[in-house]
Amino acid sequence: MTDSASGVPVVQVEGLSKSFGKVQVLDSVDVSIQRGETLVVIGPSGSGKSTLCRTVMGLETFSAGKISLKGELYAECTDGKHVTLGSDHKRRRLAMGMVFQQYTLFPQLSLRKNVELGPSKVLHLPKQVVRERAETVLARVGLADKIDSYPAHLSGGQKQRAAIARELAMDRGLIMFDEVTSALDPELVHEVLQVMRELAEAGATMLVVTHEMGFARNVASRVIFMDHGSIVESGPPGEILDHPQHARTRAFLEHIMS
Amino acid sequence: MNVGSRLRKSGIPWLPILAVLALVAGLAALWLVLIALGGSHSAVTYQWDFAVVGPYLPALLQGLVLTIQLTIVSITLGMILGITVAMARMSSITAVRVVTTLYIEIMRGTPALIQLVWVYYALPVVTGIQLPAFESVVLAFTLNLGAFYGEAFRSGIQAIPREQVEAGDVLGLTYLQRMRYVIIPQAFRIVLPVLISIGISLFKDTSLVSTLGVADLLYQGHLVSDLTYRPLEIFTTVALIYFVVAFPITLIMRRYELYLHRHLAAVK
Ligand SMILES: Nc1ncnc2c1ncn2[C@@H]1O[C@H](COP(=O)(O)OP(=O)(O)OP(=O)(O)O)[C@@H](O)[C@H]1O
Numbered sequence A: 001m002t003d004s005a006s007g008v009p010v011v012q013v014e015g016l017s018k019s020f021g022k023v024q025v026l027d028s029v030d031v032s033i034q035r036g037e038t039l040v041v042i043g044p045s046g047s048g049k050s051t052l053c054r055t056v057m058g059l060e061t062f063s064a065g066k067i068s069l070k071g072e073l074y075a076e077c078t079d080g081k082h083v084t085l086g087s088d089h090k091r092r093r094l095a096m097g098m099v100f101q102q103y104t105l106f107p108q109l110s111l112r113k114n115v116e117l118g119p120s121k122v123l124h125l126p127k128q129v130v131r132e133r134a135e136t137v138l139a140r141v142g143l144a145d146k147i148d149s150y151p152a153h154l155s156g157g158q159k160q161r162a163a164i165a166r167e168l169a170m171d172r173g174l175i176m177f178d179e180v181t182s183a184l185d186p187e188l189v190h191e192v193l194q195v196m197r198e199l200a201e202a203g204a205t206m207l208v209v210t211h212e213m214g215f216a217r218n219v220a221s222r223v224i225f226m227d228h229g230s231i232v233e234s235g236p237p238g239e240i241l242d243h244p245q246h247a248r249t250r251a252f253l254e255h256i257m258s
Numbered sequence B: 001m002n003v004g005s006r007l008r009k010s011g012i013p014w015l016p017i018l019a020v021l022a023l024v025a026g027l028a029a030l031w032l033v034l035i036a037l038g039g040s041h042s043a044v045t046y047q048w049d050f051a052v053v054g055p056y057l058p059a060l061l062q063g064l065v066l067t068i069q070l071t072i073v074s075i076t077l078g079m080i081l082g083i084t085v086a087m088a089r090m091s092s093i094t095a096v097r098v099v100t101t102l103y104i105e106i107m108r109g110t111p112a113l114i115q116l117v118w119v120y121y122a123l124p125v126v127t128g129i130q131l132p133a134f135e136s137v138v139l140a141f142t143l144n145l146g147a148f149y150g151e152a153f154r155s156g157i158q159a160i161p162r163e164q165v166e167a168g169d170v171l172g173l174t175y176l177q178r179m180r181y182v183i184i185p186q187a188f189r190i191v192l193p194v195l196i197s198i199g200i201s202l203f204k205d206t207s208l209v210s211t212l213g214v215a216d217l218l219y220q221g222h223l224v225s226d227l228t229y230r231p232l233e234i235f236t237t238v239a240l241i242y243f244v245v246a247f248p249i250t251l252i253m254r255r256y257e258l259y260l261h262r263h264l265a266a267v268k
């Protein structure tokens, strides 16, 4: 893709393809994300948005292409079968994280423990730092007073904000959000989007899969439209949402706006 | 039900405490009735005489102590083995999976008594290692429980939503850390009822060791019965002792289960 060459991309995906059996879910996808960018991915159901996130995150294998992190090879597939991992593979967990559509807080742990788990067991930070960090990130998503609550006692919006806090506590270069508001009651969507908007404004690097066109318009630095496993077009939100070049993009936008 | 739910709200485990007290009172009453019956030449030809048990209660309780030790040690080791078995059963390596499945099916498909005998008599012959009786039966029960707990844990692990495991992965937890912090605590909660019933069954099944000369509750019962020529009274008492231990455990664990469900309801 034609990214402004403002430095080495945080993540660069080249020619990424993947199939589930006979179904080609990703078809030679190229994406790269620059530091500080909020990349919003839109597209119809089944177009491969989740699969793209999951594959970049390392939760799925792939059949062709190459993924690099900060310019270093992370994973590559050349023979259509075996994914070779770059020497940088282990650093993936320190380079990016993801928030899911489903609620994924660990139900047996309080919010504090949920948030502290990564910094303590993965990053091995000192206890005091871990505690303070948990308090800071939960305050940042507006859940300071819920720090000792269990997930079962939270609303959907609170759960998703806490999941974002858990991700923030890892302090990684990129956060992917895969339709994090899709499971929520409509009145709870706003509070979660607001947290994401504040993150974007604070300079976080984010890849956001969403059907919330308002968020795409107001927060995205760039919008990508995906259909049938490939990127149809990509550009600033004003261009893609208001002056789409392709018929498929226009059809999708008409459908979603109606 | 109303009383139950009101009591449940108080935070103190009244329900099990009350149930145990009621049970003890009931048993005492039963005991007195049986003694009275024995004295009053009632309709049946057999004359019950539960008074005869009294002097031998310490001997029976001594057997109970061993039964409980045997149960606790076997359950602890069996759970540890069970976790390993569950992981091996879900291994990506086919050979590991096949061998584990074979072990599980053998343990589940053969009588526990034969497993005991096999470890106690056959293992020394095959390996040349002669374990003391207690260790030997603990080994047998651990192997047996490992299979049952293994299957229980596996079903619990497989009931955990895939995203939970993936979230642990995304967080950066290693496989073992995911097991420890994400999977096992949740699986444990899901399978708790099954774990309890396996444990209670074991508590009763430990009585099989009496046939190997291990001085557990039932073995002591046999001894006392031989001494007193009062098998009916003695074995009824033995059964009551098993029940008095097992029943409150069921109640307390059921309460604990309720507590878990209320406070840690699964993410939906
Ligand atoms: N584990 C899987 N096995 C088989 N097919 C799958 C699997 N996961 C996804 N697919 C298929 O891959 C295609 C893309 O799915 P994906 O979830 O990436 O779409 P999406 O763009 O995220 O859609 P949505 O907006 O509904 O979330 C779909 O056709 C889906 O049925």
Ligand SMILES: [Mg+2]
Pocket (backbone or CB within 6 Å): A049, A050, A051, A178, A179
């Ligand atoms: Mg999706």
